[in-house]
Amino acid sequence: xxxxxxxxxxxRSSQFPQQLLKQDMGNCEIVLxxxxxxxxxxxxxxxxxxxxxxxxxxxxxxxxxxxxxKCVFVSARKKQKNQILAVVIDKEMVLxxxxxxxxxxxxxxxxxEALKIAEQKQMKSIxxxxxESKDSTTSATIMLMAIKLSVTEQKxxxxxxxxxxxxxxxxxxxxxxxxxxxxxxxxQMAHSRTYSNSIMDQMESISIDVVKPKQKSATNxxxx
Numbered sequence: 040x041x042x043x044x045x046x047x048x049x050x051r052s053s054q055f056p057q058q059l060l061k062q063d064m065g066n067c068e069i070v071l072x073x074x075x076x077x078x079x080x081x082x083x084x085x086x087x088x089x090x091x092x093x094x095x096x097x098x099x100x101x102x103x104x105x106x107x108x109k110c111v112f113v114s115a116r117k118k119q120k121n122q123i124l125a126v127v128i129d130k131e132m133v134l135x136x137x138x139x140x141x142x143x144x145x146x147x148x149x150x151x152e153a154l155k156i157a158e159q160k161q162m163k164s165i166x167x168x169x170x171e172s173k174d175s176t177t178s179a180t181i182m183l184m185a186i187k188l189s190v191t192e193q194k195x196x197x198x199x200x201x202x203x204x205x206x207x208x209x210x211x212x213x214x215x216x217x218x219x220x221x222x223x224x225x226x227q228m229a230h231s232r233t234y235s236n237s238i239m240d241q242m243e244s245i246s247i248d249v250v251k252p253k254q255k256s257a258t259n260x261x262x263x
Contacts, residue, residue, distance in 0.1 A: 054074070054078060055074070055078055055079065055080055056072035056073055056074025056075060056076070056078055056079060056204050057072060057073050057074055058070060058071075058072050059071045059072060059073055059205070059211070059214075059215060060215060060218050060219070062218070062222040062223065064187070064190045064191070064222075065190065066196070066199060067190055067195055067198055067199055067200070067201060068199065068200050068201070069183075069186060069187075069190070069201050069222065070200065070201070070202045070203075071202075071203055071205070071214055071215065071218050072202055072203070072204045072205070073204065073205045073206070073211065074204060074206070075204070075206070076166050076167070076168045076202075076204035076206070079166035079202050079204055080164070081120065081164040081165055081166040081200065081202060082120065082121055082162045082163055082164050082165070083120060083121040083122065083123060083157050083160070083162045083164070083165045083166070084120050084121070084122050084123070084165075084166050085110075085122075085123045085125050085153045085165065085166065085167045085168070086122050086123070086124050086125065086168075087125050087127045087128055087168060087170055087171075088124050088125065088126060088127075088128060089126060089128040089129065090126050090129075092124060094128075095124065099113065099116075099119075099122075101113065101124070108152055109125055109126045109127065109145065109148055109149040109152050109153075110123050110124065110125045110126070110149060110152045110153050110156055111123070111124045112156050112160060121160070121162065123153045123156055123157065123165075125149040125150075125152075125153055125170075126145075126149065127145055127146055127149045127170050128171075129141075129142070129145065139172075139173055139177075142172055142173070143172065143177065143181050146170045146172060146178070146181045146182065146185070147181050147184075147185045149170065150167070150170070150181070150182050150185035150186060150189070151185050151188070151189050151193075153165070153167070154185075154186065154189045154193070154195065154198065154201070155189070155193065157197075157198055158193070158195050158196070158197050158198055161197045162197060162198060163197065163198065163199050163200065164198065164199060164200035164201070164202070165198060165200075165201055165202070166202045166203075166204060167182065167201075167202065167203045167204070168203075168204055168206065169182070169203065169204075169205060169206070169207075169210055169214075170182055174213070175209060175210045175213035175214065176213040176216075176217060178210075178213075178214075179210075179213050179214040179216075179217035179218070180217050180221075182203060183203070183214075183217055183218055183221045183222075184221060186201055186203075187221055187222065
């Protein structure tokens with residue numbers, strides 16, 4: 040694919056992705072990179088999937104039925120990193136544009152749930168691919184705001200590095216712009232309506248109450 044960043048600079052199979060932007064929030068750094076998410080130097084990778092885990096190898100699929108939540112933790116096996124399988128792919132939503140708000144809610148909830156699980160497992164770092172939505176700006180807005188609110192409101196202590204890795208050229212400009220607005224836009228907000236129109240309007244359709252911890256519960260986990 041000509042627009043796939045993973046093939047733009049030759050062989051990258053043994054190289055770490057290229058850093059595009061970084062923002063420190065307390066003891067945690069939020070990083071935007073370009074390349075193969077599998078090559079990220081992180082303890083845990085988030086893998087987007089559907090409710091049937093259709094894109095997951097049979098040997099790697101959970102052996103239990105997922106009843107609640109969006110994410111399942113799978114411990115590292117052989118050369119694999121720890122994984123969090125995030126159910127963010129819904130065929131009906133893809134075909135039905137009227138369900139865009141549901142899609143955004145799903146992405147938002149999955150990102151925060153994955154971060155919560157990684158924190159509970161005392162992971163030091165976690166890598167996300169782009170969770171596809173109707174466009175890159177929407178994906179960037181939901182994912183980056185979910186990360187920012189997780190770090191600021193859930194008092195993350197274990198995680199020191201949270202990465203989103205882009206794999207297509209079309210994603211770069213949108214993610215870089217949203218990243219700068221979300222993490223560096225405080226001074227700009229008073230002088231720009233673009234921030235509120237493009238970022239906050241997207242968030243109005245998201246219920247942030249679902250990510251606030253109400254009670255302690257057991258984390259779904261697939262053991263090796």
